[in-house]
Amino acid sequence: MKPIRLVFQAFGPYPGRQEIDLEALGRAGLFLIRGETGAGKTVILDAMAFALYGRSSGGARGELGAMRCQLAAEDTPTEVAFDFETGGRRYRFTRRLRVRRKRSGSTELIPEQDAFFRNADGDFEPFFENPKQSLVEGKAEELLGLGYDQFRQVVILPQGQFERLLVAKPDEKEALLTTLFGMGQWGEAAERLGEKTLAEQRALETLRQEKAALCRAAGCGQEGEITLKKQALQTQIARLQKQSEEAGREAALAAQALEEATVLDSAFARLDDAEKLCAQLEGQAEEQQRRRETLGLRELAEPYDRWRRAVRDARLVRETVQSSRQAEADCEARRTALEKEEKQAAEQRELLRQKAEKKPALDAQLTLLEQRRTFAAEAAGLAEQLEKKRAERKSCDETYKLCVEESSRAAALHLQALSCELAEGLSDGVPCPVCGSTHHPAPAHAAQGEMTRERLQKINQRLEKANAAALRCAAACDALEEQARAAERRLERAGGYDPAVHAAVQNQGKAANAAVCKLEVLEKKLAGFAARRSQLDLEGRTVRASLQNGETKLARMEAAEEAVRLELDRLDPDGAGQARLHDEKPSPALFTQLEKELREYDAQLSAAREAVRAGRAQLEGQARPALDALRERRDGLRGQEKQAYSDAKVAQGQLSRLCGTEKQVLEINRALASRGEAFDRLAAFTRLVRGQNGVSLQRYVLGVMLSAVTAEANRLLENIHGGRYQIYRTLETSGRTRKAGLELEVLDRQSGGRRGVATLSGGEKFLVALSLSIGLSAVTQAQSGGRELGAIFIDEGFGTLDTRSLADAMGALAAVRSSRGMVGIISHVGLLRESIEPGIEVIKKKGGSTLRVIL
The missing domain is CATH 3.40.50.300 (P-loop containing nucleotide triphosphate hydrolases)
Structure with a gap:
C-alpha cells in the first residue's frame, strides 16, 4: 500500500x-x-x-x-x-x-x-x-x-503499544499472534477434532448401550444366555408341530362323519319343507276358488266394457253439444255489441269532424292575435321606457335648475368680491376706474363666504354638464314618445288586442287539434269493425256446423248405448255379474294373470303331494342325526390343531427374533472391535493436537511464526548498540497448564548470558520492542500474500x-x-x-x- x-x-x-x-x-x-x-x-x-x-x-x-x-x-x-x-x-x-x-x-x-x-x-x-x-x-x-488489528501492528505502530508483544504473558501473546497471523483456524481445527473424538466416544457408548438393550429385550442378562434360549425354543417348536399333525388327522375323520350326517339331515329337511308347502297350498283352496269365479266373468266383461265406453262417449258428446250451443249464443251477443259500438263510433266521428273543420280558421285567427299581442307588448314596453325616461328628464331638469341657482349665487358672490377688491383701492380725490367719480360715499363691503375664480369655474362646469344631460334626456324622451305613438297607431290599425279573446281562441284551437288526433284514431278503429264482423261471422258458422255434427253424433251414440244395454240384460238378467265387474273392475290383463296363476297353483299342489309321498318312502325306518354334537367334536379337534400350530408359529417368531438379536449383537461386537481401535488412535491424536500432553498444534505454529519475527528483529538489532542484544523464543514451560513455546528472552552478548525481557531498561526495552514490532510487521506483510x-x-x-x-x-x-x-x-x-x-x-x-x- x-x-x-x-x-x-x-x-x-x-x-x-x-x-x-x-x-x-x-x-x-x-x-x-x-x-x-x-x-x-x-x-x-x-x-x-x-x-x-x-x-x-x-x-x-x-x-x-x-x-x-x-x-x-x-x-x-x-x-x-x-x-x-x-x-x-x-x-x-x-x-x-x-x-x-x-x-x-x-x-x-x-x-x-x-x-x-x-x-x-x-x-x-x-x-x-x-x-x-x-x-x-x-x-x-x-x-x-490486512484486518484492523493487523493494520495497527503492520502499518501504524500506536503510541504505547510497542512493548505489548515483548512483555505480554504467553496466553495474551498467543491471543495477539493468533489474531495478527489469522491462526484461529488451528485452534478451530483442534476444537473440531475434539468434538469429533467426543462424538465417536458417545457413538461407541451408544453401541454398548444398544447391545445391552438388545439382550434385555430378548430376556437375557448376558450374551451367553441367548444360545441356551434358542435350544429350548427349537425343542418346544418340534413338540407343538407333532401335536398339530395328530389333531389334524382326527379332525379330518370327524369332518367326514359330519358330512355324511349332513346329507341325511338334508333329506329330512326336504321332507319337512314339502309337507309345509303342501299344507300351505291346501289352505289356499277357498281363495283360489274365488279367483276361479272371477275368471268366469271374462265373457261378460267385454260387452260390459263396451257399454261403459258408450255411456262415457255419449256423455262427452252431450257436453260438447252444450258447449257449442253456449258458443253460438256468445257469438250472437258479441255481434250485437259490435254493431252498437260501431254506431256510437260513427256518431262520435261526425262530431269530431265538425270540430276539426274549424281548425284552419282558428289557426289564422291565432296568427293574427299573436301579431296583435306582439304590437301590444311593444307598445307597453315603449310606454314603460317613456315613463322611466320622463322621470329621468324631470330629475335632470331639477338638477339643472339647482345648478343655475348655484351659478347665479356664485356669480353674485364673485362680483361682490371684485367690488370689495376695487373698493379697497379707492380713496377720496382719486377717480373711480369704473364711474370716474372722485367721491366714494358707499364703497362695497365683503360678503359672507369667499368665492374664488377657480371655485366659480367648477360650478359653471357642473352647470354645463347638467345642461348637456338635460338636453340629452329631453331628446331621448322625445324620440321615445314618437316611437310609442307609432306603436299605438300600429296596434289600432291591427284592431287592438284583447287577452281574454286570445285565450278563448287558443282553447278552441287546442280543442280542434285534439279533435283531429282523436278523429285519426277513430277512423282506424272504424276501419277495424269490418274485420271484426267477418271474424264473428266465420266463428258463428263454425259453431253452428260443430253443433249440427254434435247432435248427429249424440243420436248415434245413444242408439249404440241402448243396443249394448240389451245385450247385457240377456247375458246377466239379474245384474250380479255386472255388479261384481263394477266393484272389482277386472282388466283383460288381470284375467290373463288369473288364468296363469291358477295353472301354476294346480301344478305346485300336485308336485308337493308327490314330494311328500316320495320322501316318506325314502326315509322310512331312519332316524334324524344329531348334527350339533358332530359339529362340536369337529370344531374342537380343529381348535386343538390351530392352537398347536399357533403356538408353534409364536415360538418360531420368538426364535427368529432371537436369531436376529444374536446377529445384531455379533455385528455390534465387530463394530466395537473395529471402531474401538480407530477411536484409541483418534483420541491419542486429539490429545497431541490440543496440547494436553505438551505444546498444542496452534501454539507450535505460532512459535514458528514468532521465531520468524525474532529473526527479523535480530537483523535490526545487529545495528543497535553494536549488536549487543538478540531476542530469542524460549521452549521452557510456564503456568499451571505447562504450556511452552511463546516466552521471549534476550541474549546480552556483553555478559554472554540470557535474561528475561523484563530486566531491560526503558530505552533498551523501547529499542528491542521497536525492532520486534518492525519484525512483526515484516512477517505479517509476507504472511498476508506478499x-x-x-x-x-x-x-x-x-x-x-x-x-x-x-x-x-x-x-x-x-x-x-x-x-x-x-x-x-x-x-x-x-x-x-x-x-x-x-x-x-x-x-x-x-x-x-x-x-x-x-x-
Whole structure:
C-alpha cells in the first residue's frame, strides 16, 4: 500500500479542511509529524484508520461521532478521505458525518461511508450501490490483505503499544499472534477434532448401550444366555408341530362323519319343507276358488266394457253439444255489441269532424292575435321606457335648475368680491376706474363666504354638464314618445288586442287539434269493425256446423248405448255379474294373470303331494342325526390343531427374533472391535493436537511464526548498540497448564548470558520492542500474500532514548525505509526535529488546530 493523499475536516481538533500530500512526503522517505502535546498529531493516523476501518489507530477513541470537532460550525459535516495505491491501481475510502436538522430544531449526525476505485478515464467510481459499513471494511481488508488489528501492528505502530508483544504473558501473546497471523483456524481445527473424538466416544457408548438393550429385550442378562434360549425354543417348536399333525388327522375323520350326517339331515329337511308347502297350498283352496269365479266373468266383461265406453262417449258428446250451443249464443251477443259500438263510433266521428273543420280558421285567427299581442307588448314596453325616461328628464331638469341657482349665487358672490377688491383701492380725490367719480360715499363691503375664480369655474362646469344631460334626456324622451305613438297607431290599425279573446281562441284551437288526433284514431278503429264482423261471422258458422255434427253424433251414440244395454240384460238378467265387474273392475290383463296363476297353483299342489309321498318312502325306518354334537367334536379337534400350530408359529417368531438379536449383537461386537481401535488412535491424536500432553498444534505454529519475527528483529538489532542484544523464543514451560513455546528472552552478548525481557531498561526495552514490532510487521506483510506495504507510521516512544540509542534507532528506521519507501514518525523530541526536516507541523491554536506540510 502506498499512501497518496489524506483529507479531513471537522475531525478531532481540526475544525477546518486539512489536506496532506502523502505522495510527496513518500518521496522524501523519512518524515516527522511534530507539534505540541494535544495538538492532534495522532489524529492524522486516526483519520487513515477511520477511513479504512471506521475505528481509530489506538482503538480507544470510539465511533466516528466521538471524533467530531467540537469547534466546527454546526452545519459543517465531518469528513475523512484517504487515497492510496496498491497493485498498480488507486483507491479512495471515505467516511462522513452528515448533519441533519430535525423538525424540533435540534440536529443529528448521520454516518456515511464509501469506497471508490479509479477507472481508465481517471475518475473515481464507487464499488457499491449501497455502501454499508461492513462492505466498506471488508473491501479494505480485501485490498490491503490486512484486518484492523493487523493494520495497527503492520502499518501504524500506536503510541504505547510497542512493548505489548515483548512483555505480554504467553496466553495474551498467543491471543495477539493468533489474531495478527489469522491462526484461529488451528485452534478451530483442534476444537473440531475434539468434538469429533467426543462424538465417536458417545457413538461407541451408544453401541454398548444398544447391545445391552438388545439382550434385555430378548430376556437375557448376558450374551451367553441367548444360545441356551434358542435350544429350548427349537425343542418346544418340534413338540407343538407333532401335536398339530395328530389333531389334524382326527379332525379330518370327524369332518367326514359330519358330512355324511349332513346329507341325511338334508333329506329330512326336504321332507319337512314339502309337507309345509303342501299344507300351505291346501289352505289356499277357498281363495283360489274365488279367483276361479272371477275368471268366469271374462265373457261378460267385454260387452260390459263396451257399454261403459258408450255411456262415457255419449256423455262427452252431450257436453260438447252444450258447449257449442253456449258458443253460438256468445257469438250472437258479441255481434250485437259490435254493431252498437260501431254506431256510437260513427256518431262520435261526425262530431269530431265538425270540430276539426274549424281548425284552419282558428289557426289564422291565432296568427293574427299573436301579431296583435306582439304590437301590444311593444307598445307597453315603449310606454314603460317613456315613463322611466320622463322621470329621468324631470330629475335632470331639477338638477339643472339647482345648478343655475348655484351659478347665479356664485356669480353674485364673485362680483361682490371684485367690488370689495376695487373698493379697497379707492380713496377720496382719486377717480373711480369704473364711474370716474372722485367721491366714494358707499364703497362695497365683503360678503359672507369667499368665492374664488377657480371655485366659480367648477360650478359653471357642473352647470354645463347638467345642461348637456338635460338636453340629452329631453331628446331621448322625445324620440321615445314618437316611437310609442307609432306603436299605438300600429296596434289600432291591427284592431287592438284583447287577452281574454286570445285565450278563448287558443282553447278552441287546442280543442280542434285534439279533435283531429282523436278523429285519426277513430277512423282506424272504424276501419277495424269490418274485420271484426267477418271474424264473428266465420266463428258463428263454425259453431253452428260443430253443433249440427254434435247432435248427429249424440243420436248415434245413444242408439249404440241402448243396443249394448240389451245385450247385457240377456247375458246377466239379474245384474250380479255386472255388479261384481263394477266393484272389482277386472282388466283383460288381470284375467290373463288369473288364468296363469291358477295353472301354476294346480301344478305346485300336485308336485308337493308327490314330494311328500316320495320322501316318506325314502326315509322310512331312519332316524334324524344329531348334527350339533358332530359339529362340536369337529370344531374342537380343529381348535386343538390351530392352537398347536399357533403356538408353534409364536415360538418360531420368538426364535427368529432371537436369531436376529444374536446377529445384531455379533455385528455390534465387530463394530466395537473395529471402531474401538480407530477411536484409541483418534483420541491419542486429539490429545497431541490440543496440547494436553505438551505444546498444542496452534501454539507450535505460532512459535514458528514468532521465531520468524525474532529473526527479523535480530537483523535490526545487529545495528543497535553494536549488536549487543538478540531476542530469542524460549521452549521452557510456564503456568499451571505447562504450556511452552511463546516466552521471549534476550541474549546480552556483553555478559554472554540470557535474561528475561523484563530486566531491560526503558530505552533498551523501547529499542528491542521497536525492532520486534518492525519484525512483526515484516512477517505479517509476507504472511498476508506478499502485498507491498509502502509505509509505516510510528507514534511516540523516542523520548526515553539517549543520543546514541536515538542514532541507532534512526539507523534501524533507515533500513526500514529502504524496504517500505515511507516512514512517518510522531514525536516531539528535539533531536529528531534537527535530524528530520521533511514532515507535517501541527499548529495548535485557540480556535482549533491546523497543519502545514514541510518538504
